[in-house]
Amino acid sequence: MGILSRASYVVRSKLNSLLNRAEDPTETLEYSYEQMRDELQEVKQGxxxxxxxxxxxxxxxxRLEENVEKHNExxxxxxxxxxxxxxxxxxxxxxxxxxxxxxLxxxxxxxxxxxxxxxxxxxxxxxxxxxxRTKKETMKARYEAAEASSRVSEAMTGVGDEMNDVSRAIDRAEQETDEMEARSEAMDELADTGAFDEAISDKDKIDRELSSGRTDAAVDSELATLKSDVDGGTEETSSTTAESEGENKTNSESETSVSDPAVETELEELRDDENN
Known part of the structure; x- marks a missing residue:
């Protein structure tokens, strides 16, 4: 087979394939039906x-028979x-x-x-x-049903591809959400442990421990004061009467007592220690 013959064969094959794809069987059946109707019309006209x-x-x-009768007469x-x-x-x-x-x-x-x-x-x-006509209508209905089924199948195939993409997108979103939640929990944990405060503070570890100790001492001191106030309030109620009864006696004793130099010296030392 020569080059031209092969080229011609390929061209005819391509054209035939295009025509087959472009051909609508229902239109072909309708055309054949119309042709048969035209032939029937021609037969009727004949x-x-x-x-x-x-x-x-x-x-x-x-008329000839009438003439025959006339000629007889x-x-x-x-x-x-x-x-x-x-x-x-x-x-x-x-x-x-x-x-x-x-x-005739x-x-x-x-x-x-x-x-x-x-x-x-x-x-x-x-x-x-x-x-x-009956076969044509039947074939037309079958073709349209098959065509509709084919379109639905193609649509479902397309939807399947899209659903796969959507599923992958959902998986990625879930993965990113899990990562963000884990990151948030890690940030909260670091914030609770004071890691961020340590990172932005100029104090070293010793300074932070000393500051914590002072804070604890201040808390303990305030707690002791509160306890003392509570205990003192309870004792004050029970000793109010005794103090009232002995007030005059104390005043009289203080008025009559003689100052002791040793006691005064000890009291002065206690005052100095308290002030220091």
């Missing part, structure tokens, strides 16, 4: 024309008038008309036979057209 010709011949035959009238010559002429014309009638009858008979054949073919063709 039958009508044939019937018209037959009717024309039948009308001509009836002429021949009888000529015989009554003893005009044999006229009677002969009338009979000769009658015979000519009779011959024409026989020819043969033609009419032939046309009738042809008409019967055409009518039979017309009926057969009409039946075939009706059968084809």
């Amino acid at each position: 039958i009508a024309d044939l019937t018209t010709q037959k009717k024309r011949l039948e009308m001509q035959k009836r 002429q021949a009888r009238e000529a015989v009554r008038q003893d005009r044999e010559d006229l009677a002969r002429q009338a009979l000769e014309k009658k015979q000519a008309k009779m011959s024409q009638i026989e020819d 009858e043969a033609q009419v008979s032939e046309l009738q036979s042809t008409q019967d054949d055409l009518v039979e073919q017309k009926n057969e063709l009409q039946n075939r057209i009706e059968e084809f």
